[in-house]
Amino acid sequence: MIEQNAIHGASPMATAQAAAPRGERTSLVRGHIATIAGFVRSGLAPELPSAVAWRFRVPGGPHGAATLTGLYFPSAGSRDLVILLHGMGGDARSAYQRPATAALRAQGLSVLRLGQRGSSRDPEDLHHAGLWEDIAAVLSGDPTVALYERVFVIGFSMGGHVALHLAAARHPRLAAVASICSPLYLDRAVSHMDRRESAVYRRHVLGGLKRMYREIARRRPMPVPPSVVDRAETLREWDRLTVVRRFGFGDPEAYYEAQGAGRLLRSLVTPALLLYSRQDPMVPPATLAGLGAHEGLSSPARVVWMDGGGHIALPRRLDLGLGEAIPATPYAQIAAWLRCHQAPGRAS
Structure with a gap:
């Protein structure tokens, strides 16, 4: 069953709060299974043979x-x-992007899997959860992007968080964004991930982040030695040692407050589709309760709550109400929703 509502619709928390403890436990188990199974399936999926290496130099800006x-x-x-846009600790080769790439190309779309700052094999710098300016530079200056009439962005988890920042920036080349299982309220999301129960997911994310930091430290001086960062056991500690120091935030809490995308929901100017699973073990509904504060908001955002799937593991069927002619598979639906929109700089 798929339940849909605009951003001003009923809060999904009512369902979660009314559920019996046994039902909540069953839902959580299903979310874990779907998430892990999704990672396994993605890892087994072959990479498409048509990949072309892509490279772009961000010329400068607020972060260099x-x-x-x-x-x-x-x-x-x-x-x-x-x-x-990949999630935190990932890169352009993260396996969960393989089925998305194949499905989107089957819909006739070209795909660019963009590695965010620091994620390349020869990284120079870090990125953070609100660093959208690099993506805006690509939209404005990359010759590959310039070939296309319309450009869309789909972000996974933290990549979706960055996509929402971009949607608030009104870029003339950007037609619409889709954010899949992205956090909105960073302090709450990090606290959830730092719980003992989230240890498996947290270690996976931190492993990718620490590898990135070690590679960056080979190429430029960093304020904290990699040996110290390697001992971080929580995401909050990672942020305190790395992002806060690199980008001049006072502490992790100041970073979360300044960069959390939840505060942008009233100022989105680009159409944005936010997809969430009620069974997501990494970004569960409890971390998104602030969505209810935006009831009555008039904006181009649409929130869709899915029963089924897990973290960036979409259910087999998705219906966005776009008509019977659109296959009820997730990326066919997402592609059709994106194509309903024109970029403001290319409007007919």
Whole structure:
């Protein structure tokens, strides 16, 4: 069953609060299974053979210059490009992007899997949860992007958080974004991930982040030695040692308050589709309760709550109410929703 509501619709928390403890436990177990199974299936999926290495130099801006790398998958005759943004600790080769790439290309879309600052194999710098300016530079200056009439962004988890920042920035080349299982209230999301019960997921994310930091430290002086960062056991500690020091936030709490995308929901100017699973073990509904504060909000955002799936593991069927002609598979529905929108700089 798929329940849909605009951002001003009923809060999903009512369902969660009314559920019996046994029902909550069953739902949580299903979410864990779906999440882990999704990672396994993605890892077994072959990479598409048509990948083209992509590279772009961010010329400067508020965070300085940096080289971004990625994988480009052109579709013959396509006039639309989807940029995929990986999650925290991931990169352009993260396996969960493989089925998304294949499904989107089957819909006739070209795909650019963009590695955010610091995620390349020769990283120069860190990125953080609100660093959207690099993506805006790509939209404005990359010759591959310039080939396309419409550009969309799909972000996974923390990549979706960055996509929402971009949706608040009114870029003339950006037609719409989709955010899949992204956190909105960072302090609450980090506290959930730092619980003992989330240890498996946290260690997976921290492993990728620590590898990235060690590689960066090989190429430039960093304020904290990698040997110290390697001892961090929580995401809050990671942020305190790395992001806070690099970008000048006073402490992790100041970073979360300044960069949390939840505060942007009233100022989104680009159409945004936010997809959440009620069974998500990494970004559960309890961490998103602030959505209820935005009831009555008039904005281009749409929130869809899914029964089934897990963290960035979409259910087999999704119905966004776009008509019977659209297959009820997740990426066919997402692609059709994105294509309903025109970029403001290319409107007819």
